[in-house]
Amino acid sequence: MMQIQANKPAVNCTVAGGLSPLSEKLWREKTKAEFVGDVSARLTWKDLTVMVTLSNGNTQKVLEGLTGYAEPGTLTALMGPSGSGKSTLLDALSGRLAANAFLSGTILLNGRKTKLSFGTAAYVTQDDNLIGTLTVRETISYSARLRLPDNMPWSEKRVLVESTIIEMGLQDCADTVVGNWHLRGISGGEKRRVSIALEILMRPRLLFLDEPTSGLDSASAFFVTQTLRGLSRDGRTVIASVHQPSSEVFELFDQLYLLYDGKTIYFGKASEAYEFFAQAGFPCPALRNPSDHFLRCINSDFDKVKSTLKGSMKLRFEASDDPLEKITTAEAIRSLISFYRTSQQCYAAKEKVDEISKVKGTVLDSGGSQASFLMQSYMLTKRSLVNMSRDFGYYWLRLLIYFVVTICIGTIYFNVGTSYNAILARGSCASFVFGFVTFMSIGGFPSFVEDMKVFQRERLNGHYGVTAFVIGNTLSAMPFLVMITFISGTICYFMVHLHPGFQHYLFFVLCLYASVTVVESLMMAIASIVPNFLMGIIIGAGIQGIFMLVSGFFRLPNDIPKPVWRYPMSYISFHFWALQGQYQNDLRGLLFDNQSPDLPKIPGEYILENVFQINVGRSKWINLSVIFSMIVIYRIVFFLMIKISEDITPWIRGFVARRRLQQKNATLNMMVAPYRLSQSPSLRTYVGNRANGTARR
Numbered sequence: 001m002m003q004i005q006a007n008k009p010a011v012n013c014t015v016a017g018g019l020s021p022l023s024e025k026l027w028r029e030k031t032k033a034e035f036v037g038d039v040s041a042r043l044t045w046k047d048l049t050v051m052v053t054l055s056n057g058n059t060q061k062v063l064e065g066l067t068g069y070a071e072p073g074t075l076t077a078l079m080g081p082s083g084s085g086k087s088t089l090l091d092a093l094s095g096r097l098a099a100n101a102f103l104s105g106t107i108l109l110n111g112r113k114t115k116l117s118f119g120t121a122a123y124v125t126q127d128d129n130l131i132g133t134l135t136v137r138e139t140i141s142y143s144a145r146l147r148l149p150d151n152m153p154w155s156e157k158r159v160l161v162e163s164t165i166i167e168m169g170l171q172d173c174a175d176t177v178v179g180n181w182h183l184r185g186i187s188g189g190e191k192r193r194v195s196i197a198l199e200i201l202m203r204p205r206l207l208f209l210d211e212p213t214s215g216l217d218s219a220s221a222f223f224v225t226q227t228l229r230g231l232s233r234d235g236r237t238v239i240a241s242v243h244q245p246s247s248e249v250f251e252l253f254d255q256l257y258l259l260y261d262g263k264t265i266y267f268g269k270a271s272e273a274y275e276f277f278a279q280a281g282f283p284c285p286a287l288r289n290p291s292d293h294f295l296r297c298i299n300s301d302f303d304k305v306k307s308t309l310k311g312s313m314k315l316r317f318e319a320s321d322d323p324l325e326k327i328t329t330a331e332a333i334r335s336l337i338s339f340y341r342t343s344q345q346c347y348a349a350k351e352k353v354d355e356i357s358k359v360k361g362t363v364l365d366s367g368g369s370q371a372s373f374l375m376q377s378y379m380l381t382k383r384s385l386v387n388m389s390r391d392f393g394y395y396w397l398r399l400l401i402y403f404v405v406t407i408c409i410g411t412i413y414f415n416v417g418t419s420y421n422a423i424l425a426r427g428s429c430a431s432f433v434f435g436f437v438t439f440m441s442i443g444g445f446p447s448f449v450e451d452m453k454v455f456q457r458e459r460l461n462g463h464y465g466v467t468a469f470v471i472g473n474t475l476s477a478m479p480f481l482v483m484i485t486f487i488s489g490t491i492c493y494f495m496v497h498l499h500p501g502f503q504h505y506l507f508f509v510l511c512l513y514a515s516v517t518v519v520e521s522l523m524m525a526i527a528s529i530v531p532n533f534l535m536g537i538i539i540g541a542g543i544q545g546i547f548m549l550v551s552g553f554f555r556l557p558n559d560i561p562k563p564v565w566r567y568p569m570s571y572i573s574f575h576f577w578a579l580q581g582q583y584q585n586d587l588r589g590l591l592f593d594n595q596s597p598d599l600p601k602i603p604g605e606y607i608l609e610n611v612f613q614i615n616v617g618r619s620k621w622i623n624l625s626v627i628f629s630m631i632v633i634y635r636i637v638f639f640l641m642i643k644i645s646e647d648i649t650p651w652i653r654g655f656v657a658r659r660r661l662q663q664k665n666a667t668l669n670m671m672v673a674p675y676r677l678s679q680s681p682s683l684r685t686y687v688g689n690r691a692n693g694t695a696r697r
């Protein structure tokens, strides 16, 4: 162990050593000097209860009246069996509870109610939502450029990136891709360390980590925890949930919060927990790791297995000195909970919480990105472009499929001509191109869901703003969409031999580009509210199916039932505008053979008006403008969806939670009213007097 520790780089030296005086000053502003003072984060929570609404409509209490605190310069460990509420406590403290959860109690940062999401606190969640096509170094570099000040030279940002890579022991896999479904990348433990690296890069004042050491080998777990302890020693507040730490890792924790089923088993100094368990009647056997012992005392998940074992190994259990083998886990838990409630640790915690909450410290603003809006937009566009171009499924496979499908269209409708039958052929060709070829764009949905997951993680940690993300997302998709639509549109146009002329060709490819971009924008808006592949694809396919139906190909525009389907559905459908525009683009100005050679040729305008029921007085360019406007509208919808989910949804949830609590309190008051009445002194006197016969009637 000594040798491994000796090999560990002196991180702070590495950071300071490579920076210019300006950058070092900037950096130091975010390190110890700034945080040891009144800008540090003192977090308290009192009587914290979290209820969740289950799918069957019942409510479940996940956390029950928890009280505790976390101070600067400390590393607090949350421990407890699986399902005990560790993640929920972290979510509640960091302001990220699920939509079906509502909390009561008080959470104060520096004595004030503060919104902790969007950069005030950093949170490393259990899921590693990373961009699979980037290498470890690229992932951390992009993150640095997205957040560090613009006036800090890249060479100096790189010093910070490299030092963070070393700090997390990622130097050997720094140039390996993170990995996704088709790219074999770094291991699960390495992904975990990349997620931590991304948050510690900016040295947050308050850091939450959910299972930072899960999936790590014991040496990595030790070093990662040691880094977290190092961070806390610089005046930061670090709270991490941990599963089964080794005794060496356990010794690195300052405070321990032990939970069982949402209730406090122990909260106090980690070093005193050993003594606490001994006093409570559950001393840790000499050769057992203390944290193993604490968890063994309170894990009731395998009680049934234990009782079966006990039957078959009766003699061995009876001979054992371990108190856990003489009572059930449920009894041990009850005993520990009541022991804690009357323990000095519990009183000390309550006193400390009251003391800290009274001090109104500095209001901590968002410690998120220091990069400018332009830099954020540029970096997000660049990162997304790199990601898309490396994503075989999103980019190259789709391009190949578009190529193959348009070759098929080209050969099936090859040199379509102006025969009588070509009228229907041109109509169905346009319908297939603007119906099915645009529909194929929903294939990009899984990538959008991945993008949204990364966005949500980064956004909640204040890495950048929503506008920068929407701009980056829109711009980065452009080159690819131009490429696939122009390649496939050109192949299709020339093989089918649609209406000759440059402006006809331009209209066709622009219309295809605009339509595919509308689908992409629609699917992105869906991804912002439905973060699930299957559901998103079903919803997207359903919406497009309806749009296709009312496009005027399957049923002529005048025959579509007027309420709902013609107005407004046809007009909302981009297929309608694309198809009507392309019919005009292709047929206007052409002469078609009639059914018999003796009959006169049919002008395209006649077909447009009498067969396809199209208003020939309207310019096709208006149709194109409408589709381009739809792109803007869908992008605004996408932006609003994100903003609504960020700003309005928490407000609605808070409102609903308050209403529910009021209703619950009202019900409780009704239930305890008869008891309260019976305890009322005036009623007691009255009843007493009645018994003595002295009551006034």
Ligand SMILES: Nc1ncnc2c1ncn2[C@@H]1O[C@H](COP(=O)(O)OP(=O)(O)OP(=O)(O)O)[C@@H](O)[C@H]1O
Residues within 6 Å of the ligand: 052, 053, 054, 062, 080, 081, 082, 083, 084, 085, 086, 087, 088, 089, 098, 099, 100, 101
């Ligand atoms: N939003 C929710 N809806 C329904 N149940 C929930 C919700 N959040 C938490 N729970 C339930 O609350 C309990 C505690 O969950 P939580 O994820 O906090 O436990 P944990 O201690 O972090 O578990 P693990 O160590 O396995 O990650 C679980 O039984 C879980 O199913």
